[in-house]
Amino acid sequence: MNPIVFHIISGDAFFSGVAVLLAVVCYRWYHRTKTIDSAKVRLLLLIVFLCGLIGVVFSSTPMPLWFAILLMGLTLAWCGTLWYGATRCPGTHRATVMLMVVSWSLAAALEFPWRQLPVTATAPVNALTVIGDSVSAGMEEGEAETWPSLLSRQHNLEVQDLSHVGETAGSALKRLLSNGIHHDWIIVEIGGNDILGSTSASQFEIDLEALL
Structure with a gap:
């Protein structure tokens, strides 16, 4: 899978986007008393700032609506x-900079624990089932090897791969009921298409609960 695509759909783009936003904010604060005359520098800062915003938005990181607003x-x-002029209203500009740094840092800190891998007791595993979407099934990249296939080959595991391109929690449940689970160990990688698609939050909760 393309590393940029994986970076976005894995949610890591949220943290890189926040880092880029804060870097631009801190850079402009450091140079608050100076006028950036170079059009190329201003354009570069704008592009970098927009890239940070795009990374945050495309990561589809869930957060309360009021906090996002x-x-x-x-x-x-x-x-x-900045547009009005940081030197004309230094107090207001200082306040917005502080609130930007605190709020975006808080958002990253609240999201970070959800990115940590759970610690489980080790146990002998020689077979498992994978339930997933295109992250597991691949994205029509021809002969590119998917990670369930790679996991099976490198660790000598029997993998029942129930992943499918475009899969949602609801469609995964239907596929699971029709195929059945053959192994005790299960990896579930699902939800991206629900978040990016038309599935409501309440319906996704119902489907995911039923799937689990």
Whole structure:
């Protein structure tokens, strides 16, 4: 899988996006008393800032609606103080910078624990079942080897691969009921198509609960 695509769909783009946003904010704060005359530098800062925002948005990281609105509002307020002139309203600009740094750092800190891998007791495993979407099934990349196949080959495991391109929690449940589970150990990688598609949060919760 393309590393950029994987970086986005894995959710890691949220952290890199936040890091880019804060880097631009801190850079502009450090140079707050200076006017950036170079059009190329201003354009570069704008592109980098937009890339950070795109990374955050495309990561589809779930968060309360009010918090997302707060983050976007603070971001727009910071952009507004830059446009109006940081030297004209230094107090307001300083406040927006502090709120930007605190809020985006808090968002990353709250999301970080969900990215940690669980620690489980070791046990002999020679077979497992994979339930997943295109992250597991591949994205029509021809002869590219999927990670369930790679896992099976490198660790000499029997893998029942029930992953399918475009799979949602609801369709995975139907596929599971029709095929059955052959092994005790199961890896579930699902939800990206639900979040990016038309599945409501309540329906996704119901489907995922039924699947698990």
